[in-house]
Amino acid sequence: MSTAADYDNVDPERSLKYAVRHIKGDRAQIIEGIIELASSTWDHEAAAESIRDQIRPRARELGCVTGSGNLDLPGSSNWYVPDIAVVPASQAKGATALLPADTLLIVEVTSESNGDTDRVVKRKRYAEYNAPLYLVVDRQEQSVTLFSEPGTLGYTRVDGPHPFGTVLALPEPFSLDLDTSELG
Template identity: 35%
Template structure:
């Protein structure tokens, strides 16, 4: 992962992101450019496990994979969230970096090295809380656990729950069901 030490203006980031190769993900989080490899097959399978359960519980919602979100809080940011759960059709007509206000749940699945996982654990968690995303679910493949954060206030999530892979973890409203992580173990 490459992280610059200086803040990058939004227009310069968007020019870079527009020409980035498909095998890299380019994001702007808290003023820093983050470059990570494209997800592997196990990453996609973890997203599938989450998506299937959410859609079964709430057929009015969809998990949109690899969705770009404009994260306006704490510096202009751009996050490519692994999964954005929103009502069917929410992203229709939106630009590449969409408005996150209708997203009910952001899903991240760790990949790459430990430094990449720390971005998901801390930087993205904080950016999503600052943007007011109601729920953030982290599938942490490095630690073998699922972590859910909810109720953002003052730029921080007020609650957190953890479950090792193989256990169930409750997802708060508007979901209101236990996510089964047994397929992730």
């Protein structure tokens, strides 16, 4: 029989993140303490696939993998599942979750239901946790914006928003031109 004392040393952040990792049948993330199921429409997936196809060859040259694995933001009630993350293969191997700082690039594709989360909340948190590059593919605004140089108050460099159809230059270590014409 459990007593109240049995629960005195429970870490709420750890418990919440444990629970979200064990939701059966669905991928879930925690946004500012709220569990959200991560599901996408086919046009959302098509936009992500267009980006993934363009960056995958360069990611392989860099010894990286592209995927949508878990990102932990320790010390907060956040556990993200980005649409795309580019991470060194050596760090991805065997990892349950990585930190945003472990990535080279994070891409979020907005949906009607989560656009503000990607534009505002995740942008702030990814900068706070030192994700070097954060690309927002805003399907509602039909634009792309690249955030870089994370600082204590957010990203200090913003390239965009640019309308779909613009060729967006991804900086080092990618050094490639991203064609955004197929994102709409």
